[in-house]
Amino acid sequence: MATVLFDEATRHYPKTPTPAVDKVTLEIPDGEFLVLVGPSGCGKSTTLRMLAGLEPIDGGRILIDGHDQAGVRPRDRDIAMVFQSYALYPNMSAFENMAFALRNAKVAKPEVEQRVREAAKILELEDLLTKKPGQMSGGQRQRVAMGRAIVRQPKVFCMDEPLSNLDAKLRVSTRSQIAQLQRRLGVTTVYVTHDQVEAMTMGHRVAVLKDGRLQQVDTPANLYDRPVNTFVASFIGSPAITMTRSAVREGEVTVHGLPVALDRATLSTASGDVVVGFRPEAWEVVGAGRPGIDVRVELVESLGSEAFVHGEPERVVDDATVALGSERITFKVIGKTDLDVGDTVRVAPIAQHAHVFDAESGARLS
Amino acid sequence: MSAIARLSRTNGRAGMPSAESGIQGRGPVGKAFGYAAMVLVLLIIAVPLFWIVVTSFKRQENIYVRPAEYLPIPFHPENYSEVTSRIPFSAYFRNSVIITFFTASIKIVLGVLSAYALSLLRFPGRNLLFVVILAALMVPNQITVISNFALVAQLGWRNTFQGIIIPLCGTAFGTFLMRNQFLSLPHEIIEAARMDGAGPLKLLWRVVMPLSWPTLVAFSLITVVNEWNEYLWPFLMSDDARTAPLQVGLTFLQNNDGVTNWGPVMAGTVLTILPVLLLFLVLQRQMIKGLTSGAVKS
Structure with missing residues (x-):
């Protein structure tokens, strides 16, 4: 459980004329599901990776629970990430994939077992625990990736387009599952997507980014009813x-x-x-x-x-x-x-x- | 020596399905050319091997005859017992195993660790260091052999295992090969492991290495074959059966009497090839197993 604060956070890749993320200021209260949305190349993934510690910060600050994260390694931030490609360890079974972080953190064996079983139950993965990622369907891999994040009971979930590799039908059902799960666990979540339907249906609030700049942060309803500029108006809403x-x-x-x-x-x-x-x-x-x-x-x-x-x-x-x-x-x-x-x-x-x-x-x- | 030829031949066989489908995709001229090239390569490798095996079963007087005899008639397997009686074959064999085991192990560990540092750990001057290592790869060892000899002899390490093994342990090839392999791994998996709290060694051991298994097996195999066939350096370093490996032992066998008796020498050669060949057959399965399991991963 944690609050997240982006304070003019900036990421400027070397040899590029403009920053990928430009002075983004964004406060995310404890337990909120915040969706970062925007067209491709708008800096939404970079913003998420900065929070996770996978990308350095060139200006401004990022605070988790009031603590500046400058110089804090990804493993020490207590953030769990779900990657677009799931990034499961192909050599490990579903159980081992989920237990990996806990074992690294030297959690006692019975507790590892219990937490993994619990997560597997929530995600209906119980029958898959001995299988390796290569033997699973896309949707099952996606759930294992979710499970790997859940078992850690982290302060913040970071999700980077976790549904974009699923087929349309599965995407709709998984969408609501993730949203429900987040409400149930109450863990602060930052979710990146380029799909505005995901943005509108999943998040408490949605942050719209364009060219590395934050355009508007608001509830889905307000984004639709009162877009602050022409970009947000045309980006949100389908058909346009x-x-x-x-x-x-x-x-x-x-x-x-x-x-x-x-x-x-x-x-x-x-x-x-x-x-x-x-x-x-x-x-x-x-x-x-x-x-x-x-x-x-x-x-x-x-x-x-x-x-x-x-x-x-x-x-x-x-x-x-x-x-x-x-x-x-x-x-x-x-x-x-x-x-x-x-x-x-x-x-x-x-x-x-x-x-x-x-x-x-x-x-x-x- | 011809074990390397063996290696490449069997490699070709392992890759044949794809080579064949490649040939089928071309026109009749390209097809014919492809098959001709394959036959040519096969002949270049197979004819000398065939000749070695045939000669190892010939009597001395049947070796130098015209026209050449393509089959060992009369059959003369006594060459093989002669090898073991004329030189201390088992001692040479033991030395070869010791030298190959230690040199290859050290090279593999060094190769993997240096490649890991040069690909996945961040530190200043990383790329420069890699270039320096590559530059070392470009220096032929014939150039360094004299100064190495002087140094090792000064240390009093002639006719010792450390004198043979330590100077052979430098590796740039392994660093190069494994670094490229590590760099080709999906970034997200490495990042996921880092976020899951895996330290550098755990990351290497539990995530990076299992994903790199096929390349590691190939690298290990090439290293073992190379070390097994190492000739020049052990030849300079050792004079007798205390430390000399099989390859050097074969030379002693050849020089034993005024006229080389090629039958036992070829028999010794066949016996020298066999262990590496067996190892290859065992590891080849592993290599292919690794390759297919990698293909299914997400």
Whole structure:
């Protein structure tokens, strides 16, 4: 049980122009499940490895339970790590893999036995204890790797994309198992992933990183509802938010030619153009007579209970509106949809669900 | 000496499935060329060996004849008993075992430990040290033999085992081979072991070595064969059966009387090859076992 504090922690690899991890400041309270998420190369794994002591710190500090970890060896930090490749010892059985750390720590034999059996029971590994990693499936290896971390009863768990080598179905079930296990054990956990679904479903809080810089740390709900900048808005949420750049005129912005009235107080803080974003559920299909954007359907992702429709606006984009990235609009339809590729449908954004950002800085305005 | 040839031949056999599939992947010309090369290599190795074995069963007067006789008729196994009666064969054999055992053991331990330090421990000047060791590998031992001789003779170590063994113990090949092997191990496993609280020796013994088993067996085998076949240095160091190994003993056998009697010499050669050959057959299994168990690992 421990608190973790990153205090302007920085890692700058030699011969690179920018730091891999740039002054990350992050406080993780005791027992929290914190997810580090971001695109590949954003420094999330490096951040985790700095905490584990596998990567040196070039600036700032990392504190565990208030103690500066500078110069403390990985083995002395009381941190257990689950690696992406599991990194099991192929020459040892599952039991020996899990017992290895305890034996190194000179834990008494009966206690080793008891702790390994306990972990094996939690992870349903009892039948596998005599098997070697080579004889196990990917999911079983993953559980042994988890078991190896659990038996140590460490202060902190570090997990580096532990699910990325599993197939999709197993990933979903293991996801909830890990989250449940963490709640049950109450061990402070830092979990790295590039998968935003994992981030949103597993963590108490999620830290979004980009280019080594921390963008936002918040609960999954807040990240989704109040992203602090355009990066977080576009990174979190699947399918992605539809964003449009627009000039501001008398309390209105223009979304693909359609004037949308927004909160004047919000818009008044804008220094120039704004970027307006609407999530898939912030659109409604409207009748032909009402104002809206005609969208030609390019792709329908029907999930049964709901469907996501991707399409391109048909109206010519006017001067004031420059689409960000893609011209596509993505909206959600509840239930079944009879829309098909090539159809045209009129949609309109729901103004109160708009996310408004400064076009220059990308920062949130509302 | 030809045990090395044996080694490479049997190695070729172990690797044959892949070589064959490689040949099958090519066109008919490439295929023919591949088989021709294989036959050529086989002949280069097999013909001298065949000749050694055949000659070891020939009578003296059947050896120097024209046209050459390809089969030992009349069969003359007495050459083998003659070897053991004309030279103290068992003493030479014992010396060979002692020298090979100690030299190879020291070389393997030194090779593994230095490779471990140069690959997995961090200290300043590590790469420079590695280059220096490699440079030592490049110096042929014929160059150092005279100064080594002077030094060892001064110490009064001629005709002693330490005089033969200690100067042979330096190894750069093992350091090089094992270092590359250690560097090729997955980083995460080493990191996991470090986080699991394994100290340097435990890391080496419980994690690094088991993963490097096939390479270690290959390295050990090459070292044992090399030491068994070591000729020049023991020849300079020892004059008689107190310390001389088999290879030197064979020379004594050859020089015993004015005319070399090749029958017993070849019989002695066959007897010298046999122990290494047996060792190879035993260890080869280990090597292949290690290789397959490594292939299944995550």
